[in-house]
Amino acid sequence: MTTDRELDRLVAAALDEDAPWGDLTSETLIPAEATAAAALVAREPGVLSGSDAFRTAFRLVEPAIAVEFRVRDGERFAAGQVLATVDGPARGVLTAERVGLNLVQRMSGIATLTAEYVAAVAGSHARIVDTRKTTPGLRSLERRAVRDGGGRNHRRSLSDAVMAKDNHLAVLTAGGLDLATALRQARDxxxxxxxxxxxxxxxxxxxxxxxxxxxxxxxxNFSLADLAAGVERIAGRAIVEASGGVNLDTVAAIAATGVDVISVGALTHSVRSLDLGLDLDVHPAGAAAP
Structure with missing residues (x-):
């Protein structure tokens, strides 16, 4: 779960990257007294995620900006639907626009893709989970997006659980111990x-x-036949996770082998940001908003 403090830190870093010494264009061209009204509009259907990050971008730039969402994280929306409205000082709206959009577009892309994987394994008991193949610095937001899409989270970091892969096992057994004994000693x-x-x-x-x-x-990277054989051999004595070669064309067949968990790196490492736009009207000082 992303805390308010962590969210502020992540979004503030993105804003500092985008406008390290202020928004030169808006400060030059837009009167300080001008206001703006904007609508976050879906250009394509999807599942929303990242509303908190979007809202935080505008709040950190200008606390007077009001952001109201009409769709909640985890909810589906249609193309053309207004997802949120933004109102406030025009300079602040324009300064926060790109960072807010970047975050909500990426997180909604992750949620939407995750929902496709979850739908593909419906009827099985397999869980779709993410991996550590996340964007550096954005893991908390991307993990939340996976949950908004109906998926589950794997370990958050290297500090949360022991996951022994082939290189770890090679080192563990280098002293001559058999694998079972080496693992038992590590377990102890x-x-x-x-x-x-x-x-x-x-x-x-x-x-x-x-x-x-x-x-x-x-x-x-097991074949389907070997996955089924592995599930049979393990026989409920451990959780069975399938990994490697997972995509939307293969995930249903993988789930049908009886595995408990399917980890999908593509949820975060190769996702396409969803197409959302911010349609904006700037009103000069003294002009009434439509």
Missing amino acids: RLGHTVHLEVEVDRLDQIDAVLAGGADTIMLD
């Missing part, structure tokens, strides 16, 4: 609340990983 060093996940790339690794006490076993 962990706190009782720490989750242990182990990645395997062959069916014959599963028994040793189970004996080592893994809570989750990730079947990485």
Whole structure:
């Protein structure tokens, strides 16, 4: 969950990047007394996410700007629908516009794509989850966008859980210990609340990983037949996660193998920002808004 303090920090950094010494264009061309009314309009259908970031961009630039959303995060909208209205000092609206749009467009793109994956596995018990392949600095917002799209979150960071991949396992067994013993010794060093996940790339690794006490076993780049065989071999003794080769064309078949979790890096690392626009009218000082 993104705290208000973290949200302010993230959005403030984006604003500092975009206008490090102020908005020269608006300060030169727009009278200080001018006001603006704007509408956030969907150019295509989707699922909303990022409303808090959008609102925060305008608040940090000019607290007098009012932002009112007509659609909530996690709700679907149609092309042409007005998602929010913005009213206030024109200079502030113009200065915050791009940062606010960038954030809400990207987060809505993630939520929309996630919703497609979730719909594709409907009827199975598989969960769609994200990965750490997020935009540096924006992980909290992007994880929220995945949840807004109906997905779930994987570990937030390297500090949250143990995930042993092939290189970790190579180091762990370098001293001559078998994999099961090495994992048990590692398990003994962990706190009782720490989750242990182990990645395997062959069916014959599963028994040793189970004996080592893994809570989750990730079947990485397995064929559909091997995924089904892996689920059967694990037999409920650990959570089964599928990873690798996941896209909208393959995810339903992967879910049908009986896996519990499907991790999808594409939700955040290659998503397309949704097409949203801010239609704006600037009113000179003393002019009444329409």
